[in-house]
Amino acid sequence: MSVSKTLLVAFFLLATSVVAKAAEPKELVFLSWPDYMDPEILEEFEQRTGITIKQSYFDSDTARGELLLETEGKGFDVALINGASIRILAKRGWLEPLDELSIPNLKHVDPRFRTAFEKAEDFGVPYFWGTLGIVYRQDLVPFPVTSWMDLLQPVKQLHGKVSMIGDSADMIGVALKALGYSLNSTAPQELREAESLLQAQAPAVKTYRYISLNENSALLTGQLAMSMMYNGDTRMLQEYNENIAFVFPKEGGNIWIDYLSVLSASPKKAAAKRFINFLNEPEIAARLAQYVYYATPNKAAEALLPEDFRNDPVIYPSEETLKNFETYQRLPPRAQKNRAAIFSRIVY
Amino acid sequence: MRLHTKVLLVVVPLAVIPLLILGGFAYDQQRTTAVERSSSQMTALMDQMTRNFQMHQDVAEANVKLFADASLVRAYALTEDEEERYVLMLPSLLKLFSSYLRAYPDYSEIRFLLPDGYEDARTTSMPTPNVTEEEGETPFFQELARFEGETFTRVSTRPESSEISLQVARPIRLIDLAVQDPLNSKPTLRGYLVVTMRLNFMAEQIASSRVGANGHTLIVNEAGKILFHQDPSKLGQQLPASLLDRALKTGEDTQLVSVSYLDSKSLLSARRLHDGLLLIGVLPEAELLEEGGRLGKAVAWVVLGTVLLLIIVLLVAMSFLMTRPLRHLMNAISEIGQGNLTPEIALSSRDELGQLMRSFQGMAGNLEKSRVKIEHLAYHDSLTGLPNRFRAHETLRRMISLARRENGKMAVLFLDLDNFKRVNDTLGHQVGDQLLKETATRLTSLLRAEDVIHQEVPQNTSGVLARLGGDEFVILLPKVNGSQDAAKVASRILDIVKVPFHFGHEEIYSGSSIGVSLFPDDGTEVDDLIKRADAAMYQAKEQGRNNFQFYSASYNLAVLEHISLESRLRRALSNSELELYYQPLVQARTGKIVGLEALLRWNDPVEGVIPPDRFIPIAEDSGLILPIGEWVLREAGRQLSVWQAAGLSGAFVSVNVSAIQLQRQDLVSIVGQVLKDSGLSPWQLELEITETALMKIRPEVIGDLDAMRQKGVTISLDDFGTGYSSLSLLQELPISKLKIDKSFVRDMLVDPKDAAIVSAVLFIAKSLGLRSTAEGVETLEQAAHLAKEGCDQLQGYLLSRPLPAAEMTRFLKSRKAMGLLKSTLQV
16 A cells, blocks of 8 residues: 555545534524524524524423423423523533623623523523513403403403413412412412412313414414413514404513523534524524514614614513513422422313 | 811812922022022122222222333432422423323322422322321321332321222332442432322222112221211211121121121121221121012912812812712612612713712612512512412502593403312422413413404503412403403413423323403402402313303302312212223233223213313312222222122223322222122232322332232232333332233334333233233234233223223123134134
């Protein structure tokens, strides 16, 4: 064998290894809510990096928890985590720590959002924030909706036409709110009242699954007339039907923040961080906000948003509106247990 | 007691007792079967329930293991951080539990308990409030904590509900691979998975478990509290301690025991389903007995029905088969008692009763026959079979009354045989009887013939023949037109009786005298008519016998009414109406008259000459033969002495002597006196005795004869050959001479048999040294033949017929006979 030939072989091997290395992070699995991502942005990411984003969906925080639990956090690369869950998932060891080194665009993000929840700063990058309210069909509900009680104690004609979000925190939370309690209440009596309220409502509830936001949505078809809904999603539905109305109940509600996290079990953490970073590019984040109709914590992106978007009372409720709104606080484990039990009793 | 009752008393128990025994057996069997069946049903039910319970328990235990092995449960158990568990995992876990509960409706609760007893997770099928989450101090958990095995199962009542339930717990022991070495470390207890299973399925089984009508099951706990019962009101009640005790004891035994349950006797079966859970089966005995009781009732009804049926059938059958025939028999017997000997007995059965009936009928028939026979004997003559005097009178009486009514005439014929007495005396009673019988036969056939002739006459007018006794017969002729009709019958009777009778070798000539009386001319009463016919009969006898006389006609001869032939004969002796005729006997060799036989003749002034065979029997009957015989001897001796004195004869005279004379008279002295009176020599007197008479006489009379022969008187055996004397007898008898009967001599020359007899007699006479005389010689050929054969003397018409004494005197004088004889002999 000649030296030249040996060199040739070495070069070939080197060349193939380079190709192989470049092809490695070809696809990322992104665990997310449905209709919470602009496909064009994903295409753009793919064009720019060659990385395909495959979405996997959940329709409640509880459901996401189950999903992760079944796989022990494996099988996903990037996940959307609500603020209250980050600490627990991180404790479980499923989340990859993130910092400005790995996600340079974090610099655009409003620090208030990064630290709104325990451990959120270490394990998540704020995605969007929002609130909880009631969406309803003005043409199907014969009165203006103002209270959670309109949903929790539906009039007879709405029986079977209301839906609830099958999330223990949200569901129990609105019940507590409706009763005038804090949604972080741990008082057994208050929780019992909330449970009773929910139990009483249960027969009228069409579903505890989060309704879809596309043109086939049950709310558009008229199967549902009223539902709990996250504020931005309403705007998506309103694109199809003008009768869709959204209200912030007078009793108040929840203010939430979703975070992007990289799962510690992911073998493509670098690509995942790159994706998160991409999403926090101001221009991208702004486009995304307009796509999903949610308020972005990315200050740079916010600056890029049009005026009417920023003045949309649904997306950016007023201080007055948010007067009675709360975020989820860390609760004693056994209180969590109680809520889980209540939730299971109602939903399962 | 009546026959019905007796038979019923025998038969009914025969049928009923086996039935009762059978019923008893069946009842007992039924009861045993019912008990066994119910017991086995109960046992099977109990076993099934026990199995079912066990199966549920097994399934629950398997499920608990399955649940405990679920990855989520294992992960949950391994997660020590409460927050992680409650926030992250609990919803999923509860969701899992919920799906289990939905899949297994029997499970009411699934819990996960921490090792310290804290209830970490709980899902219930029904929304039931949780009493406490800290279960560390409960007895159940205390026990569970001590448990070392795989699956822990207890029956208990969850504090949340009053329901009894089965709690199946599985300790979850795991190695935490995150911190422990899988090979060398011991699994650590992470908690317990507890499934609470409701026992509703048992309640359903209890509710639907029925054996018979009231047999049921129940479940009690160890304290005896009723947990499951088909009657909800019984739930929570306490089982009596004694009963519980028994149930606990029998828990392991499958046998049923008899106990008192709720104040009633019951069969009890028990199974220990689980610690503190006792399944009890109750089978009320009353119900079992009720089944037997039904059978008992049925048996009682069957027995009752059988008895009734038996009684009815027996009564009917006995009425048909026994009582009715017996009543028939009784009726027949009483009829017989009342005199009807041929009662009608309607019986066709072949059984003993029928046989009895038939033999009874036979007996009655025999009785009737005997009665008829007795009646016949009473009314009939046993010899001839003819009606007797009694019947004759009765019949006549009837006829008279009939004739009176119809103004008819009738005749009574009184018949008497003319010489019956003689036949009886000479030939014996047997012959006499035969004569009577034959006479009766002839008369009967005659009367029958008369009926045939007078067919126009109604049947009841036929003549009736009856025998009054002895030789007297009476013939009753109803419906005669006059004396002519009676005379016609009478003359026919005379004719047929006159015909000689033949009995063996005997030829008997008889005759009859008939007296006729007529109704109403001669009398209108029975006795009168018969008496008068009798009288007329005597009239006929006096008219010379063999004729008939009417009573009325004989009225003119009333004086003769009482005069019979006998009295006339008596008179004839004194009136010298008797006369001796003589017939000569000649020496066969010389033709010389050697003797004269004296023959008695009766010259009746009315009838004329009456032959000796007509009156001699009467003389013998009446004893007149004695004076007559004596007279004959004296007269014959006197006459011969007259002729001897006149020189007309040197011959002997032969006199016939009757056996009665020999028997009753001192003939020897009479003969001596005759010889003395006449002066004749003894050889000149010959006594002729018939062979039959000689055989009848007594031996001492033989001595008399012998004495006379010694004296020189010749004893001659008359009619020799007609009797049956033996040669030895002839030798012993004092006989000197045999007289050959004229019947042999008559046909001697034509009949070789007679010729042989004549030769034999002559030969015998010669052999015995006896003289011989042939009687009835009528031709010269006979005389010549007899002479040639050696016959000593001849007598007959050839020489002379019997002549009266005067004529004989002339005959002797003429000697004509002598000469005639001489010339004859010379030829």
